[in-house]
Amino acid sequence: MSRIDEVFEDTEAAFVPYLAVGDPDVESSVAYIEALARGGADVIELGLPFSEPIAEGPTIQHAVVRSLDAGMTPEKFFEVVERLDVDVPLVCMTYYNLVYQYGRREAQRASERASGDAASSEEPGPEPFVRRAAEAGIDGFVIPDLPVEESGPLRAACDEHGCDLVFIAAPTTRGDRLTAAVEETSGYLYVQARLGVTSARDDVSDQTTESLDRLAEYDIPKAVGFGISSGEIAREVVAAGADGVIVGSALVDIVAEGHESGESTTEVAERLEAKARELKEGALAGATQRAPRPERP
Amino acid sequence: MATDENGKFGRYGGQYVPEALMAAVEELDDAYRRYVLENEDGFVDEFRERLRDFGGRPTPLQHADRLSERSGFDVYLKREDLLHGGAHKLNNALGQCLLAKYMGKERIVAETGAGQHGTATAMAAAHLGMECEVYMGERDINRQRPNVFRMRLNGATVNPVTTGRGTLKEAINETMREWATTVEDTHYVIGSVVGPHPFPAMVRDFQSVIGEEARRQTQEKIGGLPDSVVACAGGGSNTMGAFDAFVEDESVSLVAVEAGGSSLDVDEEAGVAPNSASLATGQEGVLHGARTKLLQDTAGQILESHSVSSGLDYAGVGPELANLVDEGRVTPVSVDDDAALEGFHRLSQLEGIIPALESAHAIAYLDRADPDDLGDSVVVNLSGRGDKDLESVVEETEKRDIGNAPEMGVFE
Numbered sequence: 001m002s003r004i005d006e007v008f009e010d011t012e013a014a015f016v017p018y019l020a021v022g023d024p025d026v027e028s029s030v031a032y033i034e035a036l037a038r039g040g041a042d043v044i045e046l047g048l049p050f051s052e053p054i055a056e057g058p059t060i061q062h063a064v065v066r067s068l069d070a071g072m073t074p075e076k077f078f079e080v081v082e083r084l085d086v087d088v089p090l091v092c093m094t095y096y097n098l099v100y101q102y103g104r105r106e107a108q109r110a111s112e113r114a115s116g117d118a119a120s121s122e123e124p125g126p127e128p129f130v131r132r133a134a135e136a137g138i139d140g141f142v143i144p145d146l147p148v149e150e151s152g153p154l155r156a157a158c159d160e161h162g163c164d165l166v167f168i169a170a171p172t173t174r175g176d177r178l179t180a181a182v183e184e185t186s187g188y189l190y191v192q193a194r195l196g197v198t199s200a201r202d203d204v205s206d207q208t209t210e211s212l213d214r215l216a217e218y219d220i221p222k223a224v225g226f227g228i229s230s231g232e233i234a235r236e237v238v239a240a241g242a243d244g245v246i247v248g249s250a251l252v253d254i255v256a257e258g259h260e261s262g263e264s265t266t267e268v269a270e271r272l273e274a275k276a277r278e279l280k281e282g283a284l285a286g287a288t289q290r291a292p293r294p295e296r297p
Numbered sequence: 298m299a300t301d302e303n304g305k306f307g308r309y310g311g312q313y314v315p316e317a318l319m320a321a322v323e324e325l326d327d328a329y330r331r332y333v334l335e336n337e338d339g340f341v342d343e344f345r346e347r348l349r350d351f352g353g354r355p356t357p358l359q360h361a362d363r364l365s366e367r368s369g370f371d372v373y374l375k376r377e378d379l380l381h382g383g384a385h386k387l388n389n390a391l392g393q394c395l396l397a398k399y400m401g402k403e404r405i406v407a408e409t410g411a412g413q414h415g416t417a418t419a420m421a422a423a424h425l426g427m428e429c430e431v432y433m434g435e436r437d438i439n440r441q442r443p444n445v446f447r448m449r450l451n452g453a454t455v456n457p458v459t460t461g462r463g464t465l466k467e468a469i470n471e472t473m474r475e476w477a478t479t480v481e482d483t484h485y486v487i488g489s490v491v492g493p494h495p496f497p498a499m500v501r502d503f504q505s506v507i508g509e510e511a512r513r514q515t516q517e518k519i520g521g522l523p524d525s526v527v528a529c530a531g532g533g534s535n536t537m538g539a540f541d542a543f544v545e546d547e548s549v550s551l552v553a554v555e556a557g558g559s560s561l562d563v564d565e566e567a568g569v570a571p572n573s574a575s576l577a578t579g580q581e582g583v584l585h586g587a588r589t590k591l592l593q594d595t596a597g598q599i600l601e602s603h604s605v606s607s608g609l610d611y612a613g614v615g616p617e618l619a620n621l622v623d624e625g626r627v628t629p630v631s632v633d634d635d636a637a638l639e640g641f642h643r644l645s646q647l648e649g650i651i652p653a654l655e656s657a658h659a660i661a662y663l664d665r666a667d668p669d670d671l672g673d674s675v676v677v678n679l680s681g682r683g684d685k686d687l688e689s690v691v692e693e694t695e696k697r698d699i700g701n702a703p704e705m706g707v708f709e
Contacts, residue, residue, distance in 0.1 A: 051598040055315045097583040101597030170317035196478035
């Protein structure tokens, strides 16, 4: 059983916050992530910024730009992960090109060392990235531009290094695709609350309840993300059947406001901690209103 | 070449898109197989008829007399600049809009770089009575204003994209996001042989009419095949369109002319590759739904590309072209900004044809190639006309020392 499995086993409703690592700089980012842990995070999704974040709305796009402008790289990301003083599982959220390039570069270096010949034709794949991430303390991955069909090599690398690989179920994921997502995911299933891109919203989409109804028969932890911005919405989503809530944009908004208004890192961290507490409490309140779950075998 | 069952061209291609889009991509793949490959409900017949009556196909293959004299070999221009809208882009835009209609989609979204694809899509959507929104980088909007007006005249909404450098890459990002929101009633008309399967194969099939006609026309004119086919390559839709019918003809050299921009060197610190030569200098990676050759830094962040022509200004390239280059079937070469401007002026002066800055790269290469490599008869795909580029050509020519440029100063 992975550390992420244990979280969903132990808590009635998990709170899974997301922040882009290095936004707006490494030192603040470390303080912010630790604040989320103090505020009650059960799992933390750490964004490794990619220059073309096609699944993200404006809030996280801007966070990515701030982080990359401040010099974030995969290696610096791993160093941040190593430094973090938090006791919850960590999930790396990034795009496949960064995972793939890490391996390609390592293979190139190895072949240069070996013979100076042209790069080997062997497929380097995602294993070196997963290995390094696991060493640094990463427990799992979410790769939004990697559907199940293309995920074979990453799945194998995750299995080899004891990491979870989380797949996303969108409102358009039905039938065989849904079965495949449920079968292939580990840790939890990321239930995309609505069509579109990440953003903070102030309502619960009908698509969320429909998705949760569709998924009710599957015995896998379901964490709902995309648009959850308050404790009240967290409560509603959990009451509708979710096992956890994933919150990104609403937290990144706090980082962005703090950055723009020149607040101190401590002030922003306090606001993040308070927001985390609100979201975790909302999720727990929802759990008491949830229809009883079917007994797990 | 057909893709394998997973939509791969050798090691390239695939479907690297967010899960929200996968259902739409699968639906499209199904429609592509039925309507485009199997002509269900007479789709292909209707497409060909509309290309002829609305688009003006076939386009001529013209012997360029004065350019041939200068080059020392016979140059034949495939006149896609004479297609309705002024570029090859209509072949694909009309094909995809019609396919969307067969699929029951009501709405079209598209990205555009130079504005030629956006213009073609706006025309096709108006022609077929569909709602159309086009995403265009802010910088490109400023570089290609005439096309913005043309899109609006055809009833399309043009949405500026302000992230990044405001060119094609950002416009594709934003259109994918928009598509992920409206995927249930909307089709994304991607403008090149890029994106997740089936787009690269489908766009190539819609564009392959260029090479099919050129192949037949060279047989009529010279009684055989040309020695080489030359086309500019950004994403690669005119390139694959021109090459596809010749890929099996091993005697025909296929030359893809990329934008060399201001330099082929990369400024990793600044995150900039001042060129768009992904076939020649790019590294394998994953962008916009496909594995292909990309301009990227060592970590895998995508670099900002550059070309004097908006239509070539892209950090990636179609996966099938990447594979054909690896197989040695297509030769990638590059021509820098200055040379492209020279080519622009040369064709304007020698042949009375003002080419698109994109196509001017292919013209410019004729001057730089070793004639032994190209042979005696060369087909050049003149992918578009240059009316849209007049403002930037005046501006860019004034900045530089272009030997064959006319006086470009404005009359006081």
